[in-house]
Amino acid sequence: MARLVQCVPNFSEGRNKETIEKIVEEIRKVDEVKLLDYSMDKDHNRTVVTFVGEPEKVILAAFNACKVAADLIDMRYHSGGHPRMGATDVIPLIPISDVTMEECVEYSIQLGKRIGEELNIPVFLYERSARVKERENLADIRKGQYEGMAEKLKQKEWEPDFGPKNLNEKAGVTAVGARPPLIAFNVNLGTDNLEIAKKIATVVRARTGGFTYCKAIGLEIKERGIVQVSMNMVDYTKTSLFRVFDTIEREARRYGVNVIGSEIIGLVPMQALVDVADYYLRLENFDSSQILEKRIFE
Amino acid sequence: MARLVQCVPNFSEGRNKETIEKIVEEIRKVDEVKLLDYSMDKDHNRTVVTFVGEPEKVILAAFNACKVAADLIDMRYHSGGHPRMGATDVIPLIPISDVTMEECVEYSIQLGKRIGEELNIPVFLYERSARVKERENLADIRKGQYEGMAEKLKQKEWEPDFGPKNLNEKAGVTAVGARPPLIAFNVNLGTDNLEIAKKIATVVRARTGGFTYCKAIGLEIKERGIVQVSMNMVDYTKTSLFRVFDTIEREARRYGVNVIGSEIIGLVPMQALVDVADYYLRLENFDSSQILEKRIFE
Known part of the structure; x- marks a missing residue:
């Protein structure tokens, strides 16, 4: 590219x-x-x-x-x-x-x-x-x-x-x-208990001891009757989406709550999603130059 | 693009x-x-x-x-x-x-x-x-x-x-x-027992009752002392990498074997990896036009 x-x-x-x-x-x-x-x-x-x-x-x-x-x-x-x-x-x-x-x-x-x-x-x-x-x-x-x-x-x-x-x-x-690209990343929880979203936000965000490049707050999504951990991922190359997602899921389980989905708001660099795929598939030696679209515009 | x-x-x-x-x-x-x-x-x-x-x-x-x-x-x-x-x-x-x-x-x-x-x-x-x-x-x-x-x-x-x-x-x-893009996708198992790789290949491939757009064989990787389910994913839009990966992992567990990694050989369309990220993050309403690189070259 x-x-x-x-x-x-x-x-x-x-x-x-x-x-x-x-x-x-x-x-x-x-x-x-x-x-x-x-x-x-x-x-x-x-x-x-x-x-x-x-x-x-x-x-x-x-x-x-x-x-x-x-x-x-x-x-x-x-x-x-x-x-x-x-x-x-x-x-x-x-x-x-x-x-x-x-x-x-x-x-x-x-x-x-x-x-x-x-x-x-x-x-x-x-x-x-x-x-x-x-x-x-x-x-x-x-x-x-x-x-x-x-x-x-x-x-x-x-x-x-x-x-x-x-x-x-x-x-x-x-x-x-x-600055690095900022990714607006929200994780939705299957509960209407705002306290749980707030507690989990505390766990994942930098300010209160969580991940260095994560900002997070707990929010209510009233129209859906659920709560959300709403985040700004301010450097996905150092604090990755999947690690924060997994942590939220694990924490939610403590409260008997499920992660029902997540959202990326606005634009996201391709590499941030490739990192997610790489992690969950446990890819060995994957290089992003293997992505067809990368090769075309290089 | x-x-x-x-x-x-x-x-x-x-x-x-x-x-x-x-x-x-x-x-x-x-x-x-x-x-x-x-x-x-x-x-x-x-x-x-x-x-x-x-x-x-x-x-x-x-x-x-x-x-x-x-x-x-x-x-x-x-x-x-x-x-x-x-x-x-x-x-x-x-x-x-x-x-x-x-x-x-x-x-x-x-x-x-x-x-x-x-x-x-x-x-x-x-x-x-x-x-x-x-x-x-x-x-x-x-x-x-x-x-x-x-x-x-x-x-x-x-x-x-x-x-x-x-x-x-x-x-x-x-x-x-x-034809759809073909993805060469291999999943490595933490065992040297070739029979296990062969049995799992049987489970995931179309020919023996598995996923319609998956071809698979079991192979030995002698230099690493492991075995591999070696696959051609012939239509990732219909048989996705993550579903086959999850199935292999579940089958391997039956034999007390871990998935130790996977490999993509050669080129892969961006969308195939985005689908993986979308699945594991349980993204809601994600549209690939949100990928920055897509927008740039559209």
Whole structure:
């Protein structure tokens, strides 16, 4: 397959379709970049765009979209249900095929530098691109949100990685960083007892002693009369779907509860599913270059 | 993804590299057809070539290769360990992506007709392309091999589907047909007792009452001191890998034997592995369009 990077920028506009179309158009018009999806959320007043392509093309498209967002979105008048700090709030770069995480970090640095210098927007490098531990977590960077950023940027420990040291009042602040693909993975339990889902979430998630790259909460699915362990798998190469699934199943059994199914919401990299098949079939020496589709597009 | 058909022609030459290179060159030179593999077998005196592309391009490449094979290979002087009846012995067409089996049958008819009429070679349609049940199985068509074909073609029930009614003495006879992808799938057992592998093969294979699209034998893997259920999965969309795997595991347990691993030999369509993941994770409503790589190349 070709060298592929996925980019999932979040823009602080989810109501004005015209604005979003102009932003998305910047991505569409870069040759060989493929727009996969964009979805406007009115309550959040936020739009998530997904596109892929060769890394150089992807960071060009991201820069152009960020430029138009800075022109068209004014953070001074923005409100919505989702935490946010900039017109282009965050730009994650995700290695998909034949690109390493380290290369993605390099690309995020190029992109962040350009946004900082040419668009005059303070930029933080986050996740795998973070230069200090305090900037790995986007929530820590974004804490205080747009309204608190003018003050926050004055603190020495929150000096941006690129761009001006003061807030860009119109465009706010942008975070750029490389991260593994995130998989939204939910496991459904055959009970309406929310406590059980919550207890199992506690067992599997990193924060409470579970798997390092798993975030989990327990939820009720009222219309089906069941509960769910709802997860974000933030690095399937290190914390795999099957291991978490098996653990949930084992824990559920303690309570006499069955796993009745699971769901993958949105996109999933092929390798994450191949890893599952590999594990359950106990494949020996399987190489993903044996997958026909991989060979065709290599 | 683009419309993709795989083609795996077998040529009756496995020793003369120059001849094979000339045949393969015909495939290479068709634009947008991708040659994935070719492997010469000296003992069998036979070469298997694998290539993929859009169906129209694929049948053009197959025709051109068949033409050169008819020029360069003389069946009157051919010997080798594998049953064979023609210079181009068999041309399977395999739907991979966005092409139905029915469409592949149509393409095999177009290809077979051209080989029969333009190259003057008797052609049988086999597998899913067969017009009568007796021609579904390649082994039935090929029975008697090249040496018996002159006589066999004289029988009314073995009148070819296309081409001359008499043997092409130099090029022999060719079978063309659409079939599902074949997956070579072996399951290894933690015992050196060959009888157990043989008994389990009997349980899972179609011929002795097992799964319709599974062929299986029991084998010894001497260097590892184990035995193996060695299978050809001839239609994974109907007989899936996981169901056969689970059955083997359950049967092995009867004898106090563990499944220690499995192997996929050669290429495998992505969907066959996705089906495995889907089953073990009990995925609800998963659609393969959620696979990132599928979306990129669609």
